Amino acid sequence: MPTAVLASWMKALADLDRNISDAERIDQLRLLEDLKSGAAAAQARIAADFDASRRADQAARGVPTSQQGKDVGAQVALARRESPHRASRLLGMAKALAHEMPHTMAALSGGRLNEWRATLLVRETACLQVEDRRSVDAALCRDPATLDGLGNAKLVAEVKKLAYRLDAESVVRRARRAETEWRVTCRPAPDTMAYLTALLPARQAISVYAALAGVADTHTGTGDRRSRGQLMADTLVERATGRAAADQVPIEVGLVMTDRTLLAGDDEPALLHGYGTVPADLGRDWVDSTDRAGIAAWLRRLYTHPGSGALVAMDSRRRLLPRSLRRYVDTRDQSCRTPWCDAPIRHRDHVMAHEDGGPTTAANSQGLCEACNYAKQALGWTARPRPGPTHTVETVTPTGHRYASTAPRLPGTPGTASQDSSALARHFADIIRAA
Numbered sequence: 001m002p003t004a005v006l007a008s009w010m011k012a013l014a015d016l017d018r019n020i021s022d023a024e025r026i027d028q029l030r031l032l033e034d035l036k037s038g039a040a041a042a043q044a045r046i047a048a049d050f051d052a053s054r055r056a057d058q059a060a061r062g063v064p065t066s067q068q069g070k071d072v073g074a075q076v077a078l079a080r081r082e083s084p085h086r087a088s089r090l091l092g093m094a095k096a097l098a099h100e101m102p103h104t105m106a107a108l109s110g111g112r113l114n115e116w117r118a119t120l121l122v123r124e125t126a127c128l129q130v131e132d133r134r135s136v137d138a139a140l141c142r143d144p145a146t147l148d149g150l151g152n153a154k155l156v157a158e159v160k161k162l163a164y165r166l167d168a169e170s171v172v173r174r175a176r177r178a179e180t181e182w183r184v185t186c187r188p189a190p191d192t193m194a195y196l197t198a199l200l201p202a203r204q205a206i207s208v209y210a211a212l213a214g215v216a217d218t219h220t221g222t223g224d225r226r227s228r229g230q231l232m233a234d235t236l237v238e239r240a241t242g243r244a245a246a247d248q249v250p251i252e253v254g255l256v257m258t259d260r261t262l263l264a265g266d267d268e269p270a271l272l273h274g275y276g277t278v279p280a281d282l283g284r285d286w287v288d289s290t291d292r293a294g295i296a297a298w299l300r301r302l303y304t305h306p307g308s309g310a311l312v313a314m315d316s317r318r319r320l321l322p323r324s325l326r327r328y329v330d331t332r333d334q335s336c337r338t339p340w341c342d343a344p345i346r347h348r349d350h351v352m353a354h355e356d357g358g359p360t361t362a363a364n365s366q367g368l369c370e371a372c373n374y375a376k377q378a379l380g381w382t383a384r385p386r387p388g389p390t391h392t393v394e395t396v397t398p399t400g401h402r403y404a405s406t407a408p409r410l411p412g413t414p415g416t417a418s419q420d421s422s423a424l425a426r427h428f429a430d431i432i433r434a435a
């Protein structure tokens, strides 16, 4: 089917006649749901074909086997507007459906399974040998009626039961392997809170929780006004940092704010590196809680120009040292510059490669996560900084598709500032000189 026909469906959907009976509305809701599943199946087939074609092409060009297909996930990510991490899982699922689970693929194509339920089937059979996986695929999806009416949790339970019966050893092996992937992560929550998450083997997680609960319970009836949950959280902070939770923990990370926000009570929010937007009042409180020299040290590095909002490297008259350039790029880009990727920056990359004459400048640098940096080094990828007031990088993938990445908006961007004052600017310059 020509791509143009596919594109015309979008218009047809946007123009659907809304003057229909309620019975038709229900029919259409169901049909559109089937259509989404059918589209997911088609995407899986296309992604698997793209993977095979790209690998064959790379093999023909002499790319070593271990490197073939490395950039497929990154291209799928850009096309599907997903993060590279999620896209590589979608690609893995596409290949499993296309090559190992024909009945699941057929059920998805026919709308009897949606994309998430197909994902569960793929995920729960991932530890099995191909033959066993095919058995589960046939047992659960050959007859469309088998999974009818089963909720997601019951579906997972069915797969687990079959998998365990077929190969108990590999299920246990997978559990052991999962135990080696323990880690702690931090991600933003609403209202300037954050989730600190620990992924632990179940028995450790339960014992940590029980220990925190035990401490909290010793406070019951002592007149402490904190809730049990708050007591447990405070205990966690105390034990991990060695300081009382109520103490001000010094902020040793980049806080980007304008001088107007800091000194003139402007309400433009600040930006905390690795977190995101922070209300102006809170940003000022944090700054007030540290000493003056500390403030100046931050400002020197993380000040945005009142006119353009571009990040100003305050020591720009000197030749930028790699370390200060790195810090500059981290602050300007905040996280990986690949569109849709939120991963933290791990590599500061030359947009245009050094060996192709790309200079070591802020304009020719971008922050990338590890996966995106490796993907972009594959054969046929090119990138150029594009001129303009906001730092923009254009990446061209091997299929000739162009994707632009624009640096995030930092505090002080034109049109958002409520005032500008030369007296403030002078005051600000004094603080910097004093540091």
Ligand SMILES: [Zn+2]
Residues within 6 Å of the ligand: 084, 336, 337, 338, 341, 342, 343, 368, 369, 370, 371, 372, 373
């Ligand atoms: Zn990335």
